[in-house]
Each structure stands twice: as C-alpha cells, then as structure tokens.
Amino acid sequence: MKIIHTSDWHLGQHFMGKTRQAEHQAFLSWLVATALEHDVDAILVAGDIFDTGSPPSYARELYNHFIVSLQKTATKLILLGGNHDSVATLSESKSLLAELNTTVIAGVSDELAEQVLVLKQKDGTPGAIICAIPFIRPRDVQQSLAGQSAEEKQLSLQDGIFKHYQALYQLALAKRAEYPQAQLPIVATGHLTTVGASASESVREIYVGALEAFPTSAFPPADYIALGHIHRPQKVGGLEHIRYCGSPIPLSFDEAKQTKEVLLITLNHGGLQAVTPLPVPRFQELLSLRGNLAELEVAISQITAEQNVWLEVLVSQDDYLSDLPSRIQAMIGDKSIEVLRIRKERNTAASWQPGHTETLAELSPADVFSQRIAGEELEPSLQKQLEGLYTEIVLGLQEAKP
Structure with missing residues (x-):
C-alpha cells in the first residue's frame, strides 16, 4: 500500500x-x-x-x-x-x-x-x-x-x-x-x-x-x-x-x-x-540575506534577473541608517526582487517603508509577554514567577471556553 x-x-x-x-x-x-x-x-x-x-x-x-x-x-x-x-x-x-x-x-x-x-x-x-x-x-x-x-x-x-x-x-x-x-x-x-x-x-x-x-x-x-x-x-x-x-x-x-x-x-x-x-518544487523563492552594506550589495548582485524573489535583509554592524531602504532598493535596480522586511540583526525590528514593522502574527502570545517583562529588568526569580502566573491564567481562560 x-x-x-x-x-x-x-x-x-x-x-x-x-x-x-x-x-x-x-x-x-x-x-x-x-x-x-x-x-x-x-x-x-x-x-x-x-x-x-x-x-x-x-x-x-x-x-x-x-x-x-x-x-x-x-x-x-x-x-x-x-x-x-x-x-x-x-x-x-x-x-x-x-x-x-x-x-x-x-x-x-x-x-x-x-x-x-x-x-x-x-x-x-x-x-x-x-x-x-x-x-x-x-x-x-x-x-x-x-x-x-x-x-x-x-x-x-x-x-x-x-x-x-x-x-x-x-x-x-x-x-x-x-x-x-x-x-x-x-x-x-x-x-x-x-x-x-x-x-x-x-x-x-x-x-x-x-x-x-x-x-x-x-x-x-x-x-x-x-x-x-x-x-x-x-x-x-x-x-x-x-x-x-x-x-x-x-x-x-x-x-x-x-x-x-x-x-x-x-x-x-x-x-x-x-x-x-x-x-516539492519551489513555487516562490524566499531569500534571507545577512551582512553589512558591502556584503549585501555583493549578495544582491548574484541574484539573476530571471529570479522572482521575496527578500528579507538582516543588517549587521553599524549600517542601520534611516535611508537604508532606498540604499537596498538602489542595489536591486530593475531586478524582480520585492523586499518584505529589513531589520537589524540584534532582534530590533525595523521598517523598510513607513508603517511596516514586525507584526504580532510573527510572535506567539507567550513571546509578547516575555518580551514585555524582559524590558522591566526584573530579578530572574520574579520574572520566572510572573511567567508561571501568566501560564496559569491563560490555561484557566482556555479551559473556560465552551
């Protein structure tokens, strides 16, 4: 069979x-x-x-x-x-x-x-x-x-x-x-x-x-x-x-x-x-490039004109500038590349166009909670306690659903 x-x-x-x-x-x-x-x-x-x-x-x-x-x-x-x-x-x-x-x-x-x-x-x-x-x-x-x-x-x-x-x-x-x-x-x-x-x-x-x-x-x-x-x-x-x-x-x-x-x-x-x-054949090419501006320019130049690419750019070092989206677009030229996300490598999401940031759909509820309390500089024991309480509350709410 x-x-x-x-x-x-x-x-x-x-x-x-x-x-x-x-x-x-x-x-x-x-x-x-x-x-x-x-x-x-x-x-x-x-x-x-x-x-x-x-x-x-x-x-x-x-x-x-x-x-x-x-x-x-x-x-x-x-x-x-x-x-x-x-x-x-x-x-x-x-x-x-x-x-x-x-x-x-x-x-x-x-x-x-x-x-x-x-x-x-x-x-x-x-x-x-x-x-x-x-x-x-x-x-x-x-x-x-x-x-x-x-x-x-x-x-x-x-x-x-x-x-x-x-x-x-x-x-x-x-x-x-x-x-x-x-x-x-x-x-x-x-x-x-x-x-x-x-x-x-x-x-x-x-x-x-x-x-x-x-x-x-x-x-x-x-x-x-x-x-x-x-x-x-x-x-x-x-x-x-x-x-x-x-x-x-x-x-x-x-x-x-x-x-x-x-x-x-x-x-x-x-x-x-x-x-x-x-x-399974690849029906839409996704590509993630990481590096500084010089490295990114070399990597983008290697993408052929025939490729239809959705691109993510991870910027390293100190090249995260306000005009970065326009710089990346200049590297792309007339190639069939669409930039979906540009962000700094150190977990800091960045916009590649006005209003575009990392969305909640990319994070689990637990991720959102953990990131929120991580910014409070709490003692590790207290942070762990809060995460445990959060878990119990969410479980109680889910079990109450019809």
Whole structure:
C-alpha cells in the first residue's frame, strides 16, 4: 500500500502582506499529479489544512477544488484537524466529502471507534488500519481540577494524550484481528510537538502553557506515525517510522533554505517497507540575506534577473541608517526582487517603508509577554514567577471556553 504523508498546508496564509494563493494552487495541482504518477492509494494530511479557523473564501475554494480534482486518481483522502483549524469549519462539509472518497477527522470524537479507519487499496482490499488522531485540545482528554499548578496540568495533559493513543491503538489491534489473513499494518497520526523535534519561527505555540513536547517513547508501537505541526521535515529521535513531513511551502524566511517535501510511505503485511521523500518544487523563492552594506550589495548582485524573489535583509554592524531602504532598493535596480522586511540583526525590528514593522502574527502570545517583562529588568526569580502566573491564567481562560 502507498500513502502520501503531508501536513501544514496553511491555506489562506498571508506572509508579511503577501498572499500565498498562487503557491498553494501550484502545490495542490502538483500533489494531484504526484498521486497519479506514483499510483498512490491514499493521501494523509496531518493537520493545519488552513492557516486560521475562519479561512478566506479563496482558501476554501482551493480546498474544495483539490478534493474534486483528486477524484480522477481514485486516491483516498484523510484530512485531520490541526491547532490552526476550526473543528466546526472542517466538520461542516464532512458528510458531503464522505461521498467524494474523503474522510474528515476534525477533532477528537466522543466515539473513539470513529477514529479507527480500515484503509482500502485501490483494488478494494484492506491495506492498513489508521489511528486517525487530530490535534488534541486539553478539554478533549483531561478534566481540570481546582488548585492544579501549571506543571500538574502539563503532566495531566501528557497522561491524557498517552491514554488516548493507547486506547486507539488497542481498538486498532482489535480491528486488525478481524482480518487475520491480511496482517494489516497500523498507522497512527498526530499534530503535536515531540521531544527532540526541531521547529522554525513560523511554528506558533500549539497551546500556550500546555504540553510543550510529547515523549517519543509514549507513542504506541505503530508501524508508522505520521506527524504534523513542525514545518521542518525530519525523523523523530532518528527513528525511521516516526516522521514530520514538514510544510509544503516555506512559511517563514528561516525555512527558505529547506527542501520541502511530502513523504511516500510504502507498507505491506510485514509493516513499513520504505519512506521516500518527494521534493516539492519551489513555487516562490524566499531569500534571507545577512551582512553589512558591502556584503549585501555583493549578495544582491548574484541574484539573476530571471529570479522572482521575496527578500528579507538582516543588517549587521553599524549600517542601520534611516535611508537604508532606498540604499537596498538602489542595489536591486530593475531586478524582480520585492523586499518584505529589513531589520537589524540584534532582534530590533525595523521598517523598510513607513508603517511596516514586525507584526504580532510573527510572535506567539507567550513571546509578547516575555518580551514585555524582559524590558522591566526584573530579578530572574520574579520574572520566572510572573511567567508561571501568566501560564496559569491563560490555561484557566482556555479551559473556560465552551
């Protein structure tokens, strides 16, 4: 059986005022062609399909058009909700999409059996069992108790997620017993951070003050674990069968040099046979240049006239001048380069045009709070205490949400 593992599409994302619509359209068209080329049985999307809970209409249109286009490949589609996705938004078309060979698991179900799927191959024979686990919110798996500290809530959440995985894995084993001749492999999913995963600046906190990282050892012994949320493709703990596929397009400048990919998973009755990275073409070039004015001029001169580049400039030394934007623009000349951000290297955001500064979308709420109190020159013990109180307050507010 062949499965494409992908995640973190973030349809509808605006990047420093620029839409990613054309890039996402190109990626989704490429994905349909790739599924056809490799005769894939299923595509598994491990969360963060949309960038926000209320995606713009064009993002919904991209989503719907992709699902319809995929029908010509006879490929099964499994869509899992991420922390950026709205359970209500994904669920609203769930019944309709089921008629289009698409299963949507927007959030944790009250009936756990609904998250255990027998995945069929194109010839109609069972090929794998999926423990379809979306992003898990604290209220899905834990009960808040009065007087709990932030640390106790973290441990409680970790235990709740562990029990959820174990319960679904036991259901998957029971389901596999119904097909004794097939010896079906088991695939689990997840949308969370695991211990040792390497993130990037575009990965916002999953849940402020909640679980920071789920231990790799706490996953059940599935044949393959398809993860989402971290945008950098990687093995977890060096393990071949626990993978982040990463986002298909770079969502921040620090992802610009990454090779973006989806993962082609091959399974049979013996379990996982191969994981093959399929590089995703770069549909819009992002480039981050660092240096003083002389170094920047050399670097910009090496960009060819044919390249269409979105550029970030990180200025070092003492070259941060009021006329810097015009100097950079003079270096660019008539090349197809659009400067999206100029900033000083020492964490001081700068404007490259009037009114353009680093936006709150680039920071997590915890980042904003930490930066605010860092400016007060407090004792380290008091700063840590305030951060702990902030965490407890945010957790209490989140748990109070209906």
